[in-house]
Amino acid sequence: MLRYTLTRLLQGVITIWFIATATFVAMHAVPGDPLSGAKAMTTDMRHNLEVKYGLDKPVGQQYLIYMNNLAHGDLGISFTQKNRSVNDIIREHFPVSAALGILAIVFAALGGILFGALTALYRNKWPDTVIMLMVILGISVPSFVFAAFAQLAVVKLNSAFGISLLPVAGWGTVKHMILPALVLGLGTMAYLTRLMRSSMLEIVNADFIRTAKAKGLPATRIFTRHQLRNAILPVITVLGPAIAAITTGSFVVELVFAIPGLGRYFVQAVQQLDYTVIMGTTVFFGAFLVLMVIIVDLLYGLIDPRVRVN
Amino acid sequence: MATQLPPDVDAILPPGALEPLHSEARVQKITRPSLSYWQDAWIRLKANRRAILSLYLIIAMLAFTLFGPLVWRVSPSAQDLQQVSSPPGADRSAVIVPPYRPWTDAPPPVARGLTLAAPATTQYVRLAWAPLPGAVDYRIYRDIVPVHSESALGLPLGTTGSPAVTHYEDRLDLTPGTAYYSVVALNAQGVELPARETLRVEVDNAITVAEATERGLAAPNATLAIGDTVQYRLHPLGTDYLGRDMLARLMQGARVSLFIGLVAPLLYVLLGVAYGSIAGFVGGRTDQLMMRFVDFAIALPFLLFMILFKIAFGIGPGESGILPMVVALVALSWPGTARLVRGQILQVREEAYVSAARLLGGRTGYLVMRHMIPNTMGVILVTLTFAIPSAIFTEAFLSFIGLGVAPPNASWGSMSNDGIKTMLSHPHELLFPALMISITVLAFNLLGDGLRDALDAKMRSRE
C-alpha cells in the first residue's frame, strides 16, 4: 500500500511538470500581449515594462527561470494585481473556494445519493417522476441562470418577510455560504442522482440481493449494507474530479454572490493574459486534482474489495 | 432369426394400423424465434411507453429543424426595429406618417403648462411648455407610471441647455402606450428646482411610407396615404433585442444546437469508452500511463486551450467554426468519461462470467465488446444524456471568444445567454430557447432510460 502510494505521488509530480510545461507553451503561443492596455504606450515605456516583468528575455530562458522558481515554491508576482504575489493570492483565496466547494459537494453528494436511491426504490411511481423532472430542469438550465434566479428569490423573500433571512451576496459567515453552495452543487447533484439511480437499479436485481432477501435480512440493512455500497462506486469515481471541477468552476457563482474565491482569478487571468497567475493557478489546481485522483483510487480498494488496483 | 410377434397382436394392432413415418427434415419445432441481443433490445424498447414518447418528441424536433424553415419563410437575421423585444401577441397596427424631418423651427409659445406640439407617435413626441420661474436649464423626464413622488419622475431624457429653449423632441425607444412626461427647471448649478409640469401622453404606433415599402408591409404599387393603417409583420413567438423573429431564429439555432448537442457527446463518449475500457481491462503499467495522461488532460486550463484551438484551426472572423467547436468539445470532455468507464470496467472485470468467458477462449476484444461494455451501459447512457445540454451551453460560452456560431447566426445556447439579460422585462427571449433545450434534454433522457432498460444485461435477468 505504502509503495503504491509513493509511486503514485512520484507519477503525480511528473504529471504536474507536464501540465506546467504545456500551459507555459500554450500561454506564450496565444496571440495577445500581457502588457498591452487600452491606451497605447510609447516604445520606451513598453521596454521598461518588459524589463520589470522579465519578458525581455528569450522564451526558453523565461521557462527555465520560471521552473527554477517553481521548484523553490515561488510563483512570482501577478501582472494585473501589481503588488501581490501569486503565492499570496492562492493562499488567501483558495480556502474560500475550497470551503464553498466542499459544502457544495456535501450538498451534491447527500442530495444525489438520497434522491437517486429514492427514485430507484420508487421506480415509475410519483417520487420518481417528480425527482426526474427536477433533474431535467437542473441540467437544462445553466448555472448562471440559477444563480441569478436564486439571488432574486432571496431578495423577494427578504422583502416579503421584512427581515434579512439570507444574505444576498458577500462572504464572511456561514449564512453567506448556503445559497452559493447550493447553486454550485446543483449540477453535480443532478448528475449524481441519475448515476445513483442507474447503478441502484442494476443492483436491485442482482443475485446477491435476492440471496440476502431470501435469508430474511431486513430491507433497510440490505439497502445500506449491500445496495448502497455497491452502487456508490461510480459516484466516488465522479466525486474526485468533481471536487476539483467545482473548486475551479465556481467562477459564475463567485461573481454573482461577490465571493472572494480563486475561480474568478483563474478566469480573469486568462482573459488578461496574466502569465504568472495563469501558471500559478494551473499548477496549483493540477496538483490538487492529481491528489484527489490518488485518494479516489485508494478509496476504490477500500470500498470494493474485488477491485485492487495494482 | 426374425422376431416372432405374439399370436394375439393382430387383435390389438390390425394390419394397416401402423404405417412407416416419412423422415422429416424438421426435428424440433421452435415456438419462439431466436433473438439476438439487439433484436431483443429493440422489442423491449418498443414496449416502453416513455421511450416511445421520447422518440416522437425527437422526430418532432427533427421535423422542426429540417422542415420548419421551408414552412416559415422568415429570415432569422432581418431586424425589425419597429418591434424590438416585442412579446408574442403585441399590438401590430401602425398608422402611416410623413417621413421624419428634424424639428428646426421653434413652436409657437405656450401659455401655460406642458403640451404636445404635434400628435404623439412612435416616430417622435414633441413637447413644448411655458417658461418656468428661475430656470436656467430644463430637464425632461418620461415615466411609465403616473408621477406621484417629488423625486422619482422616471427616465431623465435630457436637458435643453438654455432657458430660451422651451421645447424638446423625444425619440428614445418610443413604444405605443401611455407615457408621463415631466419637465423640471434647473438652476445655474444644475440643481432641480421645485417648479415642474407633468403631462400624460398616449403614443401611437407610426411608420413612414418608405419604411413600410422597404420592409414589405404593403404591396409595392399600393398607394399609401398619410393616416392609413398597416399591420406590422406577425411574429408568433415575438422578437429579440434587435427585432429579429424568434421562431425563425429558433429553427436556425436548432440546426446548430442539435448538431453540436448530439454529435459532440456521441463522439467523446465513444472515445472515452474506448480509452477507458482498454485502460481498465489491460490494467497494470499501461493503465497507469493512460490514466496519468487523462489527469494531464483534465488539468489543462480550458479557456486558454480553446483560444489556441481557434488559432490552430484558422477560423476567420465571421465564419462559423462548428467543426472546430465539435473537436474542442470532444477534446475537453473525453477524459471524464474515460475515467468513469475505467472505474466501471475495473468492477466488472472481476465478475464470474468474465472469467468464464475467458476460460472458454474469448479474446480481449470479444470480452470487452460483448460482456463488459453492455454491463456498463447504465453509466454510459447517463453520461450521454447529461452531455447534451452541457455541450449546448459550452457552445454558447465559446461563441464569446469566436468559436462556434458567428453573428448574426444563432444557437439555442447563445439565445439563452442573450435572453438572461432581459429576463425580468422580456421573459419570452429566455423562455423559448430554454424551453427548446429542456424538451430536447427531456426527450433524450427518456430515450436513455428506455435504452438502458432495453440494453442493460443485468436488467434482462428480471424476466
Place this chain on the structure above:
Amino acid sequence: MRGVRARQRWIRTPGQQLFALMLLAVLVLGLVVAGLSWVSGRSDVVGGVDPRTGTVTLSLADEPPQLDSSMTADQISSFILGHVEEGLLRFDQNNHLAPGVAERWEIGATGATFWLRDTAKWSDGQPVTAHDFVFAWRNAVDPKSASEYANIMFGIKNAEAISAGKLPITALGVQAVNDRELRVEFAYPVPYFAQLTAFNVFYPIREDFYRATGGRYASSADTLLYNGPFRMTLWVHGAHIRLEKNPHYWDRDQISLNVLDFPYFTSDPSARINLFRDGKIAMTEIGQENLEEAQLQGWKINSFMDGSLFYVEFNHRPGRLTRNRNLRKAIQYALDPAELVNRVIKIPGYLPGRSLFPMWLDGVHGKFRAEYPVEEITPDPAKARHYLDLAKKELGLTVLPPLILLTGDTTLAQKEAEYYQETLRRTLGLEVRIDNQIFKQRLAKMLAGDFDMVSAGWGPDYSDPLTFGDLFTSDNGNNRGEYRNPALDRLVQIARTSTDPRTRMDAFGKIQQIIVDDAVIVSGYERARLYVIDPVVTGMVRRVTGPDPDWTRARITSAVSR
C-alpha cells in the same frame, strides 16, 4: 434481533427511512448554521446607509490592482485613491478646480509654482511637504517603475528623457524650494497643467515611509500613508475595503461621513442591483434592462455623461479596402447614429455621435460644440449608394469582398455590431463579418492592423479638446487605423504649442471638419451612465475627469430612507 424487529415496525421501508433521514439532515443543518452564526457574533451588515454611524455601504467592481498612486492606471484604484489621497489641486462640488494641498499657485508658459498650506498632514500626523511631491513625481517617470501613465508628465522638463533612461531621475524639472514651495519647469507650454495635478499620478508619496515598507508599499492597508479625507482601515483582498474619516485631513470640518464601507466585490450588474433592491448598498449603476423595474419601483434614476466617445474606426493602411475614401463616405451616409441610440441602445442620456469632440468640452467662452458647430451628416441611402458605386469603379470591383468588423465581447458591443452588419447589408449590399475577440486578442489584432473596421472608444484624460484632438496624429499609438494626414498633424501641433485659446479652438474646429470630411471614423455615440442612489445621501459628485464617483463631501440627510 428484537431491536431490529422493533425498528422495522416503526419505519417500514428504506424509502421512508430515507425521507426521515433527509428531514433530519435539513434540521441539523439549520441548527448548525444558526448556532455558528450566533457564536461568531458577526451581525449582518447594516443597510446601505446608516445615519447612526454615518456609514455608507457600497460595492466595488473588483480588487484595486494598484494603489501606488505614481503607477496607477485603472479606474478602480483611481476611485479609491481619490478618497484617501489628495494632490496639489482638487475638483470641488461643481467640478471646478479648487485648492487641495496647495493653497495658491501660479502657472506660466515656462513653469509653475505651488505654495502648500501648513495644515496639510499625513495620517500619522506629519506635515505634507514639497519633498513628498518631488519623490512621487520622480517615481512616476523612473523607467524602473514602468508606470503606464508616465507620459502624462512629459510636459515637465526632462521627463521624457528620464523615462527613456537617458537621464537620472534627479534631472526632473521639479524642485522643492523649501518645505512649502514647489517649483515646476515645463518642457513646452501646457495650458491645462493645473488640472493635471489633480490626477493621481501627481499625488504625493512620503519617501521615508515608502522606504520603510521594504518594497511592499501599497500591498495592504498599513503599507499606505493617507493625506486625503479618508484613510483605509481594512483591506481584505478581493473581499472588503473600509475607509474611515481621516482626523488629520486639513478640511475635515467639511467631511460629514464617517465610514465608506465596501464589503461586496462584484462586477456582475444584476448582483449589484439585487444588493440595491435588498437595501444593502446605497448606489448602483443600472442597465437598459433594469429601466422598467426602476420606473415601477419609483427609484430616482440619474443620468451622467461620462465624457467618453465611441466610434467605428477604419483601417487606412495600404492594401485595405477602407483606405478608399468613397467607400468610407458610403458607409458614413448609410449609418444613422440617431437610430442606433434611439432604437438599439435605448439608454436615456446617450447622445448620437456627430463629431470627434463630445458635447461637454469647453471652447473659448462657452461650449466647444456651440462655438464650432459640426457639419451634420443626415443618413441618405441614395447618396450612400452613389459613393459606393464611385468606390467600386475606383477599386475596379463589381462586388466587394466581405469587410471585417472587429468588436468586443460586451453585450452592447455585440448589439452595435449586429446592427451595423444588418444596416450595411440592407442599404449597400455589403457583407460585413463580425470578429468577436476578447480584450487582449482584440488589442493584438488592432496593433497588427488585422481588421477593416473596429469598434473603438476613447475616454478623456483631462478636460481639454486636445485629449480627443490628437488621437489621429501620425505619431499617436492610439491611431490604430494608421490614418496619415499632414494637415491634421500641423493643426494638432498648433493646438499643442499655442497659448492663445482662440487659435487653439480654431485649430480644433478645423480638425473636427477634417474628421467628418475624410470619414476618418464613423461616430457612434457619447456614452451616459444611469445610476440609482438612495435619496438619503446627497453630495455625491460624478466627474468626467478625476475620481468618479466622489463621495468625499457627501452627507446623510435626515430625510426618510427609501
